[in-house]
Amino acid sequence: DAGITQSPRHKVTETGTPVTLRCHQTENHRYMYWYRQDPGHGLRLIHYSYGVKDTDKGEVSDGYSVSRSKTEDFLLTLESATSSQTSVYFCAISEGQDGYTFGSGTRLTVV
Amino acid sequence: QKEVEQDPGPLSVPEGAIVSLNCTYSNSAFQYFMWYRQYSRKGPELLMYTYSSGNKEDGRFTAQVDKSSKYISLFIRDSQPSDSATYLCAMSALGRDDKIIFGKGTRLHILP
Structure with a gap:
């Protein structure tokens, strides 16, 4: 996806370990978002950011933290991974009311 | 009542048919309406974007918004197998x- 990359693309981790997912953008967009997507639930907002060091919680933020120290990077940390956090994680960016641009996703499996 | 309701399908139609996809919503404050297409194992991509009520056409795709009924639609004409997505x-x-x-x-x- 042009202008937005997520890493890693796939990860398998053990229960109880911390995990950090990275979203990097080259568009200089102000807003960045982390979603998880699960069958039957659709896209659910975890955390979002409206500027450097400005973040807020979404509807499913428990067990997750975020940081944004630079405009281009938005990190999502699972503090102690659980099997319920097995999911596909998407980062998105936006500027104003023009809709979101999504990354390609990170497929996370917690075993 | 959820803010946005959408039938999960799956919806199977033969190639060349007209497809109608719909959503209802409850929040009358919504002003911007979008449709995203997501291929398997990919991120969603913005397909159509409309403001307030009315129709918007882009090639084979038409987005329709009826704010009085809190109902939006996406129509796909001459559907192709490459339109198969969520x-x-x-x-x-x-x-x-x-x-x-x-x-x-x-x-x-979309069935060939």
């Missing part, structure tokens, strides 16, 4: 906080 409706209200609310998506299969 389609997510999405909407947001005016204002500084521009978080978008997504439907759960409808899986569409």
